[in-house]
Amino acid sequence: MIPAVTGLTLDQRLFLAVNQGWSRPLLDPLMLMITQWTDYFLPLALLLFFRARAREQGRPEALLVISSILCAVAVAFALKALFDTPRPLKALAELAQAGKIELRVLGKPLYERGLPSSHTLRMFSLSAAFWPVHRSISLLLLVPACLVGLSRIYVGAHFPSDVAAGAFFGAITGLLVCAAVTRWAARRRPRP
Numbered sequence: 461m462i463p464a465v466t467g468l469t470l471d472q473r474l475f476l477a478v479n480q481g482w483s484r485p486l487l488d489p490l491m492l493m494i495t496q497w498t499d500y501f502l503p504l505a506l507l508l509f510f511r512a513r514a515r516e517q518g519r520p521e522a523l524l525v526i527s528s529i530l531c532a533v534a535v536a537f538a539l540k541a542l543f544d545t546p547r548p549l550k551a552l553a554e555l556a557q558a559g560k561i562e563l564r565v566l567g568k569p570l571y572e573r574g575l576p577s578s579h580t581l582r583m584f585s586l587s588a589a590f591w592p593v594h595r596s597i598s599l600l601l602l603v604p605a606c607l608v609g610l611s612r613i614y615v616g617a618h619f620p621s622d623v624a625a626g627a628f629f630g631a632i633t634g635l636l637v638c639a640a641v642t643r644w645a646a647r648r649r650p651r652p
Contacts, residue, residue, distance in 0.1 A: 495611035520645040532585035536578035547574040565616035580609040580626030588634025
């Protein structure tokens with residue numbers, strides 16, 4: 461339930477609705493696992509899968525995984541430095557200290573550089589990178605990408621606008637990476 465506090469922005473209200481309103485003891489470890497492991501192990505699993513397949517078919521999917529993640533990390537780093545927005549723990553600290561709201565944090569407390577959510581940006585970059593070449597894989601990757609974004613709000617690390625920005629910039633990054641890798645792979649193919 462969203463607390464009846466005046467002066468909250470829509471972003472803050474949405475954050476509290478997810479962070480407090482959806483809070484369940486059974487969901488806590490699941491959301492923490494999603495936020496901590498999904499955006500590291502899923503790309504690694506994809507990389508290993510496509511690397512093994514590349515030997516058979518000569519496709520650049522492994523390069524697509526590596527490139528989308530590395531570019532997403534660079535984009536997130538640049539945008540966080542550019543925007544440098546506070547995270548919920550800092551932005552809502554006065555209200556929490558006054559006892560008007562409760563802030564739930566699962567995992568490491570974070571205060572600075574909230575926009576964009578780099579976890580979300582990486583996952584959406586990975587999903588979007590496959591859209592032009594493997595739509596079914598892209599759609600499958602969209603599910604964990606959305607779960608990672610939701611988990612970042614649930615664990616108290618980001619506002620919904622941080623996650624939305626991560627999804628937006630991640631999708632753009634992924635599509636640009638796919639275009640670059642596809643163009644590079646086409647140049648490397650032997651011409652008949």
